[in-house]
Amino acid sequence: MKSLKLILSNPRYFGAAWVFTSINIWFGTWAIYIPTVKEKLGIDKADLGIALFCLSLGVFTIIPVASKFINKIGVGRASWFGVVGVTATAMLPLMAPNYNLLMAALYLFGAGNGFIDIAINTLVTEIEKEDKQNFMSAAHGFFSLGGILVGLGSFLIPVIGSPVLHMGITVVLVFILNLYFRKHYIHIVAAPVEKEPFSLKLFKPLLLLGIIGFVSFGSEGAIIDWSGLYLKEMTMAPELLIGAGFLAFSTTMTLGRFLGDGISAKIGPIKIVGLGAFIAALGYLLVLTQHTTLSIIGFAFNGLGFSVIVPELFRIGGNVKGVDSSQGVAFIAGSGYIGFLLGPVILGFIAESASLRYSFMLLLGMAVLVMGVTFFLGKKRK
Template sequence: MSSAPGIRQTRAVAKARFGASVAFAIVGFLLAVWLVHIPAVQQATGISKAELGTTLLALGLGSLISMQAGGLLISRFGARMPLLAGHLLLAVTLLAPAFATDAVTLGIALFLFGLGNGLADVSMNAEAVEVERDRGKAIMSSMHAFFSIGTALGAAYGWLVQTVQLAVLPSFVIAAALAVGFAFVAMALLPKRGAEPDVTTSELLAVSRASGDSRPGKSTRTVPISQIVLLALLAFVLMLAEGVASDWSALHAVDVLGESEATGAIAYGAFAVSMTVARFMVDFVVRRFGSVAVVRFGSLISAVGLGIVVVSPAFWVALVGWTVFALGVAGVVPQIFTAAGNLPVKKRAVVLSRIVSAGYVGMLAGPAVVGWVAGFTDLSIALTVPLVLCLLGLVGASSVRAAAGGSSAKPTSGDAEGTAARPGS
């Protein structure tokens, strides 16, 4: 009988973890559905590639604005309801591009879609931080892996509806309906938390052990502004590097190595698959070696991977490079978000939203920066920019120490055993 509360707690945490996983997958699914329909929407509106590029900026702008508002909402109401609102807004506004008739109306539609994306993005990361704290061990990387699974499902759905030649609007309606249904499933699984609680010493100790930093620091009430700035900078530069693979891996194979477009697509496929698989494995590495080690060595491995791509004389060598890059960068950003969500500050959800926003700006800027540099030099040289930025992770890795300010990046055997014995692990 005495074990019943522990069993109930374990089940509740397991439900919350599954709910958070579904939340990440929903966002990835809806974004992928939009991405695979871009050519059809462009054709329907009759806009040029330049106009399309401008309208896509509206999506980013909407996301950044709602991320800031999302942080305030999460501090006031907790992450659960803002997350549902973000899911519903993202699903409903997915329909908007189907009604666009020109660049202006498409820009407005994508701005609204971005509002939903930003709110859902910061809310799901905030909820994942809470679930990770309840569980007492690292799970953030696997949450991000479910986002990748969602994008794969969205791409598969897009292929299916385009194969049967379903029009854009009914395709979006079906996808939105599926997303809304699963959004309510996720909400039902997530616990009601209410307003963001004050940070307690016991919570900070739990976070410290979960992230592999076993000794609490002297202060649990304040954190240097420099740590917040450094986390934001790391999110910016490392997500910038991560974003480069999405837009330039295939083009590198085609333009630099002379491969066909079909072969070039394999380069991004190798990156995406390796990233997803690695994110399911990173949490175990964090528990064993700590978050600081994951960021430090992950950044180094990422730089090595890009270095291989830059000097690759043949496609198979570049393929190895993109795979190595994915294995390195896979677990870095989740550790930054975990650290941001556990900083011992008031309204830490607001701080998290700022750092997520910084990373999002980097993701948007990365492909453009590489494109500008490539315009003056060549693509291989341009890829040295994200390579150098990855090396900044070596310098700034210590900023992701547990919010309690632990000084050890590697848990002791006693800590590891204690974590394994916690309910819900």
């Protein structure tokens, strides 16, 4: 909890952490209105899927060029420009009068989200280097906090009565806070890195980190999409408990991220990734018992395990020798997004052709794979 106190007591850290919260507030507020947009435009699920793919396409389009732009203008200014960019595009999907403009709006919104994600993770990496303080995990905890705020804000939907107005109020409030705190980080630039020519030796640690990112993001996406169905079909959970798995996962995810920095400072970033994978694997073993209570506890273990992995990946990726911090973070982000998008799809195919239980067996295998990769990374560092 030291890093949480650090963020709450110092505007230099809170300003960056609030951007993480903002990202989830922007995206989460859009997400709760997806059914409304679908009904308003009269599109079917296939059309909606294509539109959402445009959002993902926007993310992937920006990833290859983000690091160059961040290095050119400075990571602090890039983070602020990212805030302005997403503020300008957040309302567009809800205002789109037709399907084609919806796809265009989601593409721009996705590009903005992809850029700010890379910029703010790079910014936190640079602040950690300058101040010799760990708060990356707690900053990601603030991202999870953004989801909680969106959930609480959803109770205002009947009162506000308009998706555009709801998003407008949200955008203005979030922007005002970002505007106030930007002065504490906008001047920060990335420390110069002594670059090395491309080689397999240089690429190998990034590749291993990318594998962990792919698996971790993919597992998170799978649990978000499939935990409720698993409890319903595989454990025969009553209707009241179908959402309990995701709630347990989200709660321990938030808690773990606020605790992660202190543990990382004591045992190191690679060991904590291995520990997180071990805890997640134990969670999958409990989920696979197909007992409702044990499965819910298993999802809680999953949240606790994965909570520390993603922040540490960005921290490690931003500190790879011979690689700009923004390039390392961009590589992790790209690998992770691919996993987040493809993971649920692959597991859905397995569930349809075999059983949802086999899907979660694969996730268990992936957690074990992460433990193996951290072993090789640890040996390499030694």
